[in-house]
Amino acid sequence: MNVLPFLIIVPLMGAFSMPLSSLLGEKARSAWAVLVSALTLAVASKVFYDVWSTKQLLVYTLGDTTPLGKGVGFPIRILWEVDLFGALLALIVAFVAFMAIIYSLEYMKHDTGLEKYYTLITVLELGMLGIVITGDLFNFYVFLEIMSIASYALVAFRNDTWEGIEAGIKYMFVGSLASSFILLGIALLYGQYGTLTMSYLAVKIGQNPTFVGKAALGFFIGGLLFKSGAVPVHMWLADAHPAAPSSISAMLSGLVIKVGGIYALTRIAFSIYGTSINIKTVGWIIILFGCATLIVGNAMAVIQTDMKRLFAFSSVGQIGYILLGIGIGLAAYGTKVGDIALAGAVYHIVNHALMKALLFLVAGAVLHQIGTKNLNELSGLAKRMPFTSFAFLIGAAAIIGLPPLNGFASKWLIYESSALFNPFLAAVAVIGTAFCTAAYIRVLFTFFGRPSEVVDNAEEPGKAMMLPMLVLIVAIILMGLFPWQINDKIMLPTVDMLKDQLHYVAAVIGGA
């Protein structure tokens, strides 16, 4: 039996029944939230394993057995199409969401309206899972909006201060603008080619790449760079991610900007457009945005005094690396360099999801136990909260790219490929890392410095908050121990499947 639909059914049922379960009491609701996310993780693992072991695209038609219409050779139904890239991201989404939900059990205990919180966090997870499995452009848009609207509401969840509400409204305006760009792109493609199925659009664009089709790509790139927080349009991210509760920040920074931005951009660029347009130009456009993003994001991180804001700017910087990798992958399409860059980008998406989730969980633990995230007041935290500080150390070292941790391999692949592609880009990437190092060393010195009065009575958080951090630390170290094995076994096959546009099309249309 095909488990793919359960990737949507389980979280959807969990979200709908969350208010019912909270009628049975707080304990039942917490247990239900954990159970639902654990089940989702199990389903996502199964889907990932299926796709990974067979290296075959998983195509699932909604409402019928075949996507093709009666007596016609083209798909007319909504379909889901999962390749290894989508399955990998589904796994990471389910994993980090599971961690965030366990963490919330304690972190959000003192808040009210928690049935809405758990409903929204499950809906957020659902939206992201939908984006990574869909093979239909409008279905993609629907899931994108599900994800975005859940995250607007979650950013403004703590409405006792104006910070959250202001950030939520700002996020909503910018996000809606970005969504309307994407919708306009979809509308242009539909008007021009008369289909919304991604693989059939790829055929149509390949036959007749019109100006309207290229303009649609422009709208997609614009809207998705907005959503991923690339530099000229990153201002919402620096407000929205710090203002959200930390478990949500972990999901927003670790997952939402990648799934809703980078993944979609990659899918559209490779699977829909592919080589039927001037792929080199598109690649260079993304490279330029990536370079600007990684310099500005990391440099802005250095001067922040608010810990979560620092992490948010650091996320902007890391998005820059991923964009750089994807840009080189497009510009050097079909060469070894392009493959390495793309593998590095995919690898970094996974790694950054883990490390940024860990860092935000650390920030949340500090905020929860001490009540401030201002770095000037947190001096000497390591004496009172050794585990939390250790978790931070691991996360920071991983994000800088120190060798025994997971960030090393992915950053190395990106440096290597950019040096081979164009040495100037490698220089830019290294400068970005220098800024990134400076930013995290600052926090590290604060944590290990002379104790201030604020932290005198600080204590470690409870088990429900420590456990997710511990799991993430273990994951980061384990992934760091086998970097090239992971690269060869998972990332390179992912890249191969991602680039194989012909296969992506044939899996749906079936050679007809």
Next chain:
Amino acid sequence: MNHRSVRSDMGLIVKTTARATIPLIGIFGAYIVSHGHLTPGGGFQGGATIAGAGVLFLIAFGLEEAKKRYDHHAYSALESLGGLVFLGIAMLGLSVAFFYNMLWRKGIAFAGKPGTLLSAGYLPIMNLAVGLKVFAGLISAMMAISMYRRWKE
């Protein structure tokens, strides 16, 4: 200090008119929901129309009166029920595919001649579920907005 008594309800004329029109709005909404698969409109539009009757009630009779008739838990449960019914109906044909219209294809229920009320398989049930969800959700949202507003008169 302003001691002006704040009346949240409206005058007799409005109330009388509301009494007459609220049932009609409700019936019209129910019509839109139940004919969702035949005519323009459907679950969302019909649910929103029925919720419009609730808005009229709130405006005409005031927040105090509306609070007496509003049970948060019940509406929350109704909304969940709407969602779960929708999902359950979509899962009916899971042996073939998610969202497979088992009722219509296999002629189990709602399998009448196309264009009649009892046709289209799962669509009428889904419309009812969506209508229920939208109605309960909009009423809850409206009550929340009127109860928890931060500015004062």
